[in-house]
Amino acid sequence: MIREVVHVTVLPEHNADFERDLQRAVTEILSQAHGLIAFSGIGWCIERPNVYLFTIDWETLEDHTIGFRESELFTKWREIIGVHFDGPPTVEHFSL
Amino acid sequence: MIREVVHVTVLPEHNADFERDLQRAVTEILSQAHGLIAFSGIGWCIERPNVYLFTIDWETLEDHTIGFRESELFTKWREIIGVHFDGPPTVEHFSL
Numbered sequence: 260m261i262r263e264v265v266h267v268t269v270l271p272e273h274n275a276d277f278e279r280d281l282q283r284a285v286t287e288i289l290s291q292a293h294g295l296i297a298f299s300g301i302g303w304c305i306e307r308p309n310v311y312l313f314t315i316d317w318e319t320l321e322d323h324t325i326g327f328r329e330s331e332l333f334t335k336w337r338e339i340i341g342v343h344f345d346g347p348p349t350v351e352h353f354s355l
Numbered sequence: 356m357i358r359e360v361v362h363v364t365v366l367p368e369h370n371a372d373f374e375r376d377l378q379r380a381v382t383e384i385l386s387q388a389h390g391l392i393a394f395s396g397i398g399w400c401i402e403r404p405n406v407y408l409f410t411i412d413w414e415t416l417e418d419h420t421i422g423f424r425e426s427e428l429f430t431k432w433r434e435i436i437g438v439h440f441d442g443p444p445t446v447e448h449f450s451l
Contacts, residue, residue: 262397264408301358302449312360312449353398353408
């Protein structure tokens with residue numbers, strides 16, 4: 260199992276919309292991804308309230324980096340949540 | 356509840372020793388901290404194998420920033436694991 264750890268900075272005053280759309284994107288899009296184990300929305304950063312952290316567990320690294328990122332699902336995922344991003348997210352993968 | 360998210364870069368070839376000592380520090384020291392809910396050792400970063408991520412859940416922010424950090428326990432905690440650090444760790448707090 261691989262844990263994808265994502266930091267997202269959202270545009271000013273987009274917090275509520277981002278939270279709503281992230282939940283929607285997880286339910287409608289991410290849930291269909293091959294190799295998905297679990298999504299966990301960790302929350303917003305106290306030191307930087309426009310920064311969110313969430314994690315996605317995958318069966319393998321390639322399920323994320325190839326299977327999901329190169330799919331139509333990823334395009335739709337980013338269409339829903341990317342509108343709230345203030346710059347590109349930071350993505351790291353951790354081996355548990 | 357507050358989730359403390361810690362990135363630690365360890366010195367070259369300290370991985371095994373850090374993993375062992377982190378587990379020891381959690382069992383012997385962190386477990387005594389007031390307000391501690393849970394420790395989770397997430398693992399090492401695939402993109403940067405000397406970087407570890409772990410999380411500590413606290414009842415309140417102050418349980419970490421004041422109660423733990425200003426205690427004798429913190430001195431002992433850092434004595435055990437700090438010897439493996441390659442620079443100061445990055446610490447953020449998230450509201451869930």
